[in-house]
Amino acid sequence: MRWHYKDIEYDSIDRSKVQDKDFLFYLITSASFIEITSDVYEKNLATFYQDNPEVVQWLEKVWEPEELQHGKALKKYVQTVWSDFDWEEAYDKFRQEYLPHCTLDEFQPTKAKEMLARMVVETGTSTFYRAIERFSQDLNEPILAQISHNISKDEIYHYDTFYETYKHYNATEKLGKNEIVKVIYDRLKMVDGEDGRIAYKAIYETLHDTPFEDRYYEEHKRKVSKFAKKYYPYNMAIKMLLRPLNLNKTVEKASVPLIRGALKILGI
Numbered sequence: 001m002r003w004h005y006k007d008i009e010y011d012s013i014d015r016s017k018v019q020d021k022d023f024l025f026y027l028i029t030s031a032s033f034i035e036i037t038s039d040v041y042e043k044n045l046a047t048f049y050q051d052n053p054e055v056v057q058w059l060e061k062v063w064e065p066e067e068l069q070h071g072k073a074l075k076k077y078v079q080t081v082w083s084d085f086d087w088e089e090a091y092d093k094f095r096q097e098y099l100p101h102c103t104l105d106e107f108q109p110t111k112a113k114e115m116l117a118r119m120v121v122e123t124g125t126s127t128f129y130r131a132i133e134r135f136s137q138d139l140n141e142p143i144l145a146q147i148s149h150n151i152s153k154d155e156i157y158h159y160d161t162f163y164e165t166y167k168h169y170n171a172t173e174k175l176g177k178n179e180i181v182k183v184i185y186d187r188l189k190m191v192d193g194e195d196g197r198i199a200y201k202a203i204y205e206t207l208h209d210t211p212f213e214d215r216y217y218e219e220h221k222r223k224v225s226k227f228a229k230k231y232y233p234y235n236m237a238i239k240m241l242l243r244p245l246n247l248n249k250t251v252e253k254a255s256v257p258l259i260r261g262a263l264k265i266l267g268i
């Protein structure tokens with residue numbers, strides 16, 4: 001591993017810089033839940049790619065430990081800054097509701113297509129942590145900046161490995177540009193899917209005695225989109241999403257504003 005969360009100086013965090021940032025608490029806690037549940041995804045992916053021992057080995061020995069470390073690093077951050085919050089209780093609630101959604105049915109129909117979907121997910125995570133890094137720099141909170149920087153780099157590395165695997169399978173599948181766009185677009189629509197809502201609900205119910213209502217989550221999403229407008233690296237996301245299309249530089253440049261508009265319509 002390129003870094004270890006145990007080397008991070010959590011004790012040196014100036015909690016006053018972040019403690020009152022409610023939406024950040026929800027964002028980071030939700031991310032910790034999803035990352036720490038990567039073992040389930042790893043097993044599903046390993047089953048899907050069982051004909052390819054090299055991929056399975058990388059998933060088991062590299063991808064899963066790195067994703068789990070992301071979860072542990074964020075969990076420790078939450079427990080350090082928001083120490084009254086019962087992370088374990090909220091995570092139990094999350095896991096119960098989330099696990100039935102993690103099935104092979106959610107996978108794409110072919111191996112190259114599933115790799116494209118994984119690239120969209122890694123684009124989402126690498127850019128999300130880049131945004132958190134920028135935000136932490138603005139807050140002058142170097143520990144969160146360091147954690148999110150490390151995680152973002154790992155996610156880019158995952159993207160690159162999935163891209164190589166995609167190319168391997170696409171040498172046989174030979175997907176057309178329209179098919180590639182469709183997989184990317186369909187997976188993008190899922191970015192705003194159930195996982196974020198389930199995580200928010202589990203956190204909310206751990207903190208409050210009153211029942212969760214969807215409007216609370218909608219309000220949270222409005223805050224996140226305001227945050228994204230300022231900190232989200234749109235161009236980085238677009239470049240990563242367009243890469244499998246192998247466009248020449250002129251076409252790629254021309255596509256950027258179009259895709260940027262589409263991402264905004266999708267609320268990303």
Ligand SMILES: [Fe+2]
Pocket residue numbers: 035066067070125151155
């Ligand atoms: Fe991750």
Ligand SMILES: [Fe+2]
Pocket residue numbers: 067122125154155158
């Ligand atoms: Fe990743």
